[in-house]
Amino acid sequence: MNKLVNVLFALVLIALIGGCAPTLEYGRWPDTAKLDSLELYKSDMDEVRAVLGEPHGKGMGRTPDFPELATIWTYEYAVTTGTASDFSILLIGFIDGRFYGYTWFSSQQKTRVSH
Amino acid sequence: MNYLNKARNLFACVMVMLACAAIPGMSLAVEVTIGEFPEIDRLERELERGVSTTEDIERVLGKPSGYGRALSGIDGKHRDVWYYEEIEASVIDSKGSVIRMHAHQQILLIFLLDEKLDGFQWYSNAGALKGTRPGLMGDNEAGTSK
Numbered sequence: 001m002n003k004l005v006n007v008l009f010a011l012v013l014i015a016l017i018g019g020c021a022p023t024l025e026y027g028r029w030p031d032t033a034k035l036d037s038l039e040l041y042k043s044d045m046d047e048v049r050a051v052l053g054e055p056h057g058k059g060m061g062r063t064p065d066f067p068e069l070a071t072i073w074t075y076e077y078a079v080t081t082g083t084a085s086d087f088s089i090l091l092i093g094f095i096d097g098r099f100y101g102y103t104w105f106s107s108q109q110k111t112r113v114s115h
Numbered sequence: 116m117n118y119l120n121k122a123r124n125l126f127a128c129v130m131v132m133l134a135c136a137a138i139p140g141m142s143l144a145v146e147v148t149i150g151e152f153p154e155i156d157r158l159e160r161e162l163e164r165g166v167s168t169t170e171d172i173e174r175v176l177g178k179p180s181g182y183g184r185a186l187s188g189i190d191g192k193h194r195d196v197w198y199y200e201e202i203e204a205s206v207i208d209s210k211g212s213v214i215r216m217h218a219h220q221q222i223l224l225i226f227l228l229d230e231k232l233d234g235f236q237w238y239s240n241a242g243a244l245k246g247t248r249p250g251l252m253g254d255n256e257a258g259t260s261k
Contacts, residue, residue, distance in 0.1 A: 009174025011155075013121070032184070035184075035186070038189055038190060040186065041188065065187055065188070065189060066188070066244055067189070084144045087181075087200075093188065095188065099188075099191075100188035101184065101185070101186045101187050101188040102184075102185065102186050103184075103185040103186075103196065104184060104185070104196070105181055105182065105183030105196045105198040105224065106181050106183055106198070107180040107198055107200060114201065
């Protein structure tokens with residue numbers, strides 16, 4: 001997180017010094033249409049990696065969606081130009097190393113700036 | 116899934132990006148807003164799980180900011196996701212290497228099964244972000260959010 005903030009500030013400063021409107025981008029977004037090729041309770045982590053690519057982050061969870069301790073992979077993407085923003089998040093759940101579901105959502109919106 | 120917390124982390128980063136990007140010449144009197152949040156109390160008052168349709172939801176909550184999809188291992192069913200958000204950030208001040216910001220974020224996820232309301236989650240916070248410009252710190256602390 002700290003490294004990320006450093007990188008972002010560096011990007012912003014470079015853009016400001018350059019006198020142009022900065023476009024800032026973070027993460028990578030997989031092709032969510034490929035989620036349909038995964039088999040619930042069967043596909044393993046290698047198959048998910050082959051379909052979606054390397055995850056951006058990893059975690060664990062035990063929630064109503066996951067009756068047993070689950071491994072969670074995350075994929076994130078954000079881009080902003082200062083006037084428009086696009087955020088996307090995908091979470092993949094595994095139980096006992098097998099694909100156990102996903103949630104993703106994505107938005108594209110204008111940014112309002114007031115001075 | 117704990118996607119709301121994940122979203123919060125991502126948005127905190129993005130708000131720092133936005134606030135900085137929106138500061139021409141580092142002028143500090145700036146407020147950045149993304150999206151528009153619906154009247155959340157109308158959700159429980161006017162919508163009903165398993166009954167309300169996508170048209171009902173759009174009439175009550177407005178057009179969503181974004182869309183998505185979910186597959187639950189519990190029942191093996193796919194659900195459509197509608198996503199509403201509003202994020203406001205304003206710079207409080209900038210002293211030395213530190214930029215202090217106010218940030219207010221609200222997120223609502225609507226889950227639809229067979230084009231009818233199946234559930235929702237919403238989240239709101241009022242917090243502060245603090246970022247540090249690179250190259251101006253004396254130690255390894257580069258930025259925090261909370």
